[in-house]
Amino acid sequence: xxxxxxxxxxxxxxxxxxxxxxxxxxxxxxxxxxxxxxxxxxxxxxxxxxxxxxxxxxxxxxxxxxxxxxxxxxxxxxxxxxxxxxxxxxxxxxxxxxxxxxxxxxxxxxxxxxxxxxxxxxxxxxxxxxxxxxxxxxxxxxxxxxxxxxxxxxxxxxxxxxxxxxxxxxxxxxxxxxxxxxxxxxxxxxxxxxxxxxxxxxxxxxxxxxxxxxxxxxxxxxxxxxxxxxxxxxxxxxxxxxxxxxxxxxxxxxxxx
Amino acid sequence: xxxxxxxxxxxxxxxxxxxxxxxxxxxxxxxxxxxxxxxxxxxxxxxxxxxxxxxxxxxxxxxxxxxxxxxxxxxxxxxxxxxxxxxxxxxxxxxxxxxxxxxxxxxxxxxxxxxxxxxxxxxxxxxxxxxxxxxxxxxxxxxxxxxxxxxxxxxxxxxxxxxxxxxxxxxxxxxxxxxxxxxxxxxxxxxxxxxxxxxxxxxxxxxxxxxxxxxxxxxxxxxxxxxxxxxxxxxxxxxxxxxxxxxxxxxxxxxxx
Amino acid sequence: xxxxxxxxxxxxxxxxxxxxxxxxxxxxxxxxxxxxxxxxxxxxxxxxxxxxxxxxxxxxxxxxxxxxxxxxxxxxxxxxxxxxxxxxxxxxxxxxxxxxxxxxxxxxxxxxxxxxxxxxxxxxxxxxxxxxxxxxxxxxxxxxxxxxxxxxxxxxxxxxxxxxxxxxxxxxxxxxxxxxxxxxxxxxxxxxxxxxxxxxxxxxxxxxxxxxxxxxxxxxxxxxxxxxxxxxxxxxxxxxxxxxxxxxxxxxxxxxx
Numbered sequence: 001x002x003x004x005x006x007x008x009x010x011x012x013x014x015x016x017x018x019x020x021x022x023x024x025x026x027x028x029x030x031x032x033x034x035x036x037x038x039x040x041x042x043x044x045x046x047x048x049x050x051x052x053x054x055x056x057x058x059x060x061x062x063x064x065x066x067x068x069x070x071x072x073x074x075x076x077x078x079x080x081x082x083x084x085x086x087x088x089x090x091x092x093x094x095x096x097x098x099x100x101x102x103x104x105x106x107x108x109x110x111x112x113x114x115x116x117x118x119x120x121x122x123x124x125x126x127x128x129x130x131x132x133x134x135x136x137x138x139x140x141x142x143x144x145x146x147x148x149x150x151x152x153x154x155x156x157x158x159x160x161x162x163x164x165x166x167x168x169x170x171x172x173x174x175x176x177x178x179x180x181x182x183x184x185x186x187x188x189x190x191x192x193x194x195x196x197x198x199x200x201x202x203x204x205x206x207x208x209x210x211x212x213x214x215x216x217x218x219x220x221x222x223x224x225x226x227x228x229x230x231x232x233x234x235x236x237x238x239x240x241x242x243x244x245x246x247x248x249x250x251x252x253x254x255x256x257x
Numbered sequence: 258x259x260x261x262x263x264x265x266x267x268x269x270x271x272x273x274x275x276x277x278x279x280x281x282x283x284x285x286x287x288x289x290x291x292x293x294x295x296x297x298x299x300x301x302x303x304x305x306x307x308x309x310x311x312x313x314x315x316x317x318x319x320x321x322x323x324x325x326x327x328x329x330x331x332x333x334x335x336x337x338x339x340x341x342x343x344x345x346x347x348x349x350x351x352x353x354x355x356x357x358x359x360x361x362x363x364x365x366x367x368x369x370x371x372x373x374x375x376x377x378x379x380x381x382x383x384x385x386x387x388x389x390x391x392x393x394x395x396x397x398x399x400x401x402x403x404x405x406x407x408x409x410x411x412x413x414x415x416x417x418x419x420x421x422x423x424x425x426x427x428x429x430x431x432x433x434x435x436x437x438x439x440x441x442x443x444x445x446x447x448x449x450x451x452x453x454x455x456x457x458x459x460x461x462x463x464x465x466x467x468x469x470x471x472x473x474x475x476x477x478x479x480x481x482x483x484x485x486x487x488x489x490x491x492x493x494x495x496x497x498x499x500x501x502x503x504x505x506x507x508x509x510x511x512x513x514x
Numbered sequence: 515x516x517x518x519x520x521x522x523x524x525x526x527x528x529x530x531x532x533x534x535x536x537x538x539x540x541x542x543x544x545x546x547x548x549x550x551x552x553x554x555x556x557x558x559x560x561x562x563x564x565x566x567x568x569x570x571x572x573x574x575x576x577x578x579x580x581x582x583x584x585x586x587x588x589x590x591x592x593x594x595x596x597x598x599x600x601x602x603x604x605x606x607x608x609x610x611x612x613x614x615x616x617x618x619x620x621x622x623x624x625x626x627x628x629x630x631x632x633x634x635x636x637x638x639x640x641x642x643x644x645x646x647x648x649x650x651x652x653x654x655x656x657x658x659x660x661x662x663x664x665x666x667x668x669x670x671x672x673x674x675x676x677x678x679x680x681x682x683x684x685x686x687x688x689x690x691x692x693x694x695x696x697x698x699x700x701x702x703x704x705x706x707x708x709x710x711x712x713x714x715x716x717x718x719x720x721x722x723x724x725x726x727x728x729x730x731x732x733x734x735x736x737x738x739x740x741x742x743x744x745x746x747x748x749x750x751x752x753x754x755x756x757x758x759x760x761x762x763x764x765x766x767x768x769x770x771x
Contacts, residue, residue, distance in 0.1 A: 012295030021314025038526030057535025073469030212587030226640030269552030278571030330726030
């Protein structure tokens with residue numbers, strides 16, 4: 001069984017290592033896959049985009065442990081979310097709700113309240129190691145999610161900033177910058193018609209293309225990226241560097257006249 | 258069988274990749290788990306804290322390859338340490354000794370001196386790839402540790418800085434800063450009574466709490482962290498940033514009057 | 515079956531996570547091994563050195579997915595390269611050719627042109643996720659490389675900068691700097707005779723040794739590193755820092771007089 005780990009602990013942190021130990025102690029045969037340990041500290045919006053962009057590619061049966069937890073040390077619940085044949089284990093902070101909201105498959109949500117599936121001693125500040133990791137271990141051994149938790153009728157919903165349509169203009173924003181300096185926005189493919197104009201703060205006007213290969217290296221372009229949203233790039237260069245923009249910057253798409 | 262890797266090579270280094278290859282060449286069926294490749298270069302103290310905080314969570318049977326090696330290229334020995342059903346393979350530099358010293362289970366220590374379990378050619382500067390990785394591969398296939406090494410009566414002991422008790426004051430220090438800017442100290446839980454006062458250099462006086470949830474975001478707090486030692490945090494913020502402190506900073510705990 | 519991943523996406527990128535999902539969706543039983551996600555963006559020369567230094571250590575049967583792709587979004591081919599019992603899947607950019615060129619075993623090269631082994635929908639900009647990862651999944655399930663691709667008679671060759679011999683002087687350069695600040699050059703062991711003098715820009719004259727242990731901490735040395743090429747190091751220090759040099763710096767080896 002595959003168990004993935006997604007955290008904001010930083011690669012190489014002893015917190016990640018301890019979680020792996022606590023998981024393998026329950027099921028040494030698990031197939032452990034690191035997804036990310038580099039989400040911004042307490043960054044729920046970034047986590048929501050990350051999960052939305054990555055989890056749809058995983059097979060049914062995968063168990064995902066997601067620990068980005070601004071509510072650490074409070075009495076926020078810990079959830080098990082069954083969705084599309086996969087299970088997400090996470091604090092109740094809504095990070096998974098944008099993923100399931102856009103999906104036709106409704107989630108079933110459980111509150112993890114069965115201490116016999118936890119470590120015998122539970123710390124006040126590290127439920128990832130003491131509750132979520134062992135719970136994932138038990139799930140991976142075939143324990144049902146309805147055994148490790150109870151039906152949970154309510155949970156925190158996270159709302160991502162949505163692009164706004166005003167007349168012929170769609171106003172969105174940069175939601176993250178990838179390692180290539182591409183500015184990935186929240187503007188969906190459906191809002192970008194052929195011939196549309198893309199306007200950046202400071203006057204940047206990247207040319208709309210279908211793919212990088214339509215422009216020379218060094219050219220600013222806008223295109224629908226691999227996750228189905230508009231992104232601004234510089235071919236073999238950095239749009240973030242060239243335009244001096246980062247996450248949060250406004251991006252406008254104007255329909256062709 | 259699980260084999261973990263812990264190094265100071267940096268993530269994505271070809272040195273890590275070559276070690277993985279050398280290990281998988283001996284046992285392609287091994288379950289490879291990265292713990293950290295980001296320990297400070299030659300940082301034995303940080304490595305000792307890392308192992309102490311992470312290895313107790315792993316199941317019996319786990320094999321850990323730990324390559325932080327200030328003595329690379331000298332004739333320092335390479336050791337196999339059997340402890341708590343696990344095995345640690347590391348250069349003889351003491352990084353594992355604080356872990357086993359605080360444990361009731363004594364280590365059995367072997368010197369790796371059986372070249373038939375090494376790569377056929379051994380470089381002068383990369384024993385992690387040429388000796389430790391293949392040795393881990395053979396162990397994971399069921400070869401006994403007493404076959405790949407010989408009884409080793411003496412080894413390097415590493416002493417970590419211990420907090421000092423003077424009157425009603427315990428003086429310790431920050432041993433590492435995590436990605437959240439938490440200042441993790443060497444002061445054990447037992448030295449911190451309810452009502453104690455925590456004093457930082459520069460006059461900081463974080464309030465002692467049991468968990469983050471007892472204070473508002475932005476508040477400096479001190480609490481017993483998930484590894485059983487005092488840490489200073491700012492709720493949803495960075496204590497390292499707010500107090501301008503880093504590893505090595507002095508921390509005092511004064512008993513309540 | 516082992517499948518390794520090597521990219522320039524950055525650790526923790528959702529692009530890496532999505533590739534892992536797309537691979538596991540085809541073969542959940544695969545043994546996934548991260549090699550590097552930190553190659554320089556579009557850095558083919560660094561990728562070529564990385565593959566040359568790491569892949570020879572892997573066992574026959576390993577499948578390597580290598581996505582460093584300056585031609586993303588163009589019509590460059592995607593290749594499957596059978597070499598030494600291993601398979602490398604990569605865009606046609608030559609990154610693997612220095613590895614196979616120095617090996618006695620010739621590569622067999624296939625063009626991946628069988629869409630039934632791809633994801634049903636292929637994006638314009640993420641062939642790693644949509645073509646290479648699922649192709650690796652099918653290979654790992656036993657599909658032959660000649661089923662997922664067709665014989666490819668021509669491919670891009672990448673030429674690495676070679677050291678130049680002029681009289682008694684070999685002129686090479688630093689090809690990468692590792693995390694310890696070691697300056698790893700392209701000068702092969704065979705070009706460095708005992709007693710040779712090593713000259714750095716700015717007048718540095720590190721002493722030629724066989725291994726770090728022959729000099730005191732803090733001493734600049736030159737030695738044949740674990741990958742068989744000359745490197746300049748400072749024992750327990752940083753040669754890059756001490757000499758102010760980085761990748762691309764010229765290094766000269768003068769034969770003993």
